[in-house]
């Protein structure tokens with residue numbers, strides 16, 4: 001089961017380095033080298049400045065004008081090299097970012113595909129995906145900044161400190177005075193931002209949802225007819241308000257802490273300048289040293305700012321980047337290779353199943369054996385566990401307890417694609433794809449050759465009138481008004497979805513109430529035909545309309561997660577239990 005945990009900062013750093021290196025080792029190493037070169041040339045430039053000033057200051061006593069000229073030329077060369085390396089560094093950083101970005105997005109997609117389906121049943125996963133998406137850029141920046149920060153800035157920083165130590169150790173203290181407040185300021189910013197992120201993610205998702213209810217085409221008709229605009233608007237605004245309030249409070253806290261720390265940094269900077277002037281006037285340092293230190297101090301201030309903001313942003317981003325790693329570490333479907341040739345029989349042994357974050361099991365101790373070729377109807381009230389049972393049978397979910405077997409084989413040990421390509425399922429919330437009629441059918445076996453006759457055959461079987469006005473026998477009719485096509489009615493979409501399910505060559509076919517938009521008598525017709533069409537296959541039909549399935553070979557009644565009745569229509573009427581009661585209550589639905 002999933003837990004909503006957060007990776008600690010040090011783990012994020014560790015993951016960042018590991019991930020960065022494992023995904024792009026060559027870029028990783030090259031970037032380190034470029035950063036190393038930049039730090040070296042930066043340090044050299046300070047010595048060059050110092051040397052240049054000393055040579056110029058001494059020229060009047062030594063008269064070595066040639067030395068001045070060569071110092072100037074040398075400084076010029078270093079300056080050009082410095083700029084070339086800076087350009088290289090930026091260019092490399094940018095291309096590293098782009099290549100890395102595409103790698104991460106690929107990893108995320110691949111991961112989503114490997115996740116166990118049960119994850120998609122929980123809101124927590126959607127929060128995780130949203131946060132992970134937000135984390136991509138940050139994970140990237142963190143990796144690049146970490147290399148940059150560690151190699152370039154640290155090396156530069158350390159070399160300057162050693163240089164200062166050799167001249168006047170007190171400058172080291174001043175550097176630290178400038179440095180520490182900045183670090184604290186960035187760390188505070190990071191943790192506050194992170195806390196806000198955690199707090200607002202639900203409000204953000206909800207406000208996004210209410211906004212879509214107000215503006216998107218799928219909701220538009222209902223929003224209008226229900227006159228629900230004001231309700232959605234009120235909710236949208238209130239969630240947005242929560243988000244904004246949190247953001248404002250965070251900014252306020254960050255701002256006040258920042259101002260105090262900036263003042264301390266400024267004091268350190270001014271102090272160091274005064275001290276430097278004092279040493280120069282006392283003759284404790286030369287003019288060259290004064291310029292070198294002054295130049296270095298300025299570079300150092302800039303670098304401190306950049307470095308602290310980089311480490312700050314790593315710290316700040318760590319929580320967000322951590323979301324990406326969190327997501328990438330979610331448990332996956334076990335990678336099993338076992339293949340089966342055929343499903344044969346289906347057996348459920350003491351199967352129980354509970355959804356994540358739900359206390360009560362949706363299914364409790366189910367024992368069931370389905371012989372090949374049986375036509376099963378699964379009936380029961382809403383929430384009795386029909387869909388859950390179907391998803392377990394199809395191998396979409398794994399039982400919390402017990403086993404599902406195809407023939408003798410536990411399906412948990414069979415390769416997932418191998419399971420899925422043996423069955424065909426049409427669910428209540430089937431896809432209404434904005435493709436052509438043909439594509440909408442072929443989607444279940446997209447890699448196969450087009451077979452117009454077979455498509456028409458299936459459409460006829462489910463009673464889809466492809467000769468009607470608007471479609472006029474043309475399978476390439478686009479099924480979307482947005483793309484200059486036509487709109488289908490709800491009933492037509494349902495028939496189409498069933499035809500799609502039938503089109504796929506499979507041993508097991510499942511219809512999980514895709515017929516709610518068809519009237520009961522029509523549904524009964526579709527199901528009667530369906531039984532004929534699926535001769536030779538095992539079929540399972542889920543419905544709460546009992547009249548539609550009375551000629552199924554076997555009817556299974558679920559109630560509160562348990563099988564309470566199992567038999568033919570006649571047997572169940574005889575038993576006079578829940579099925580009989582429901583059947584009599586619905587009898588009127590089938591009279592015209």
Ligand code: ADP
Pocket residue numbers: 121122355356358362380381382383384385386387388389
């Ligand atoms: P049916 O198909 O008979 O209407 P379901 O199998 O959909 O029943 O649901 C069985 C039980 O599991 C119900 O109590 C329902 O609330 C719960 N349930 C279904 N889907 C989820 C989910 N995604 N997360 C948590 N509980 C769920």
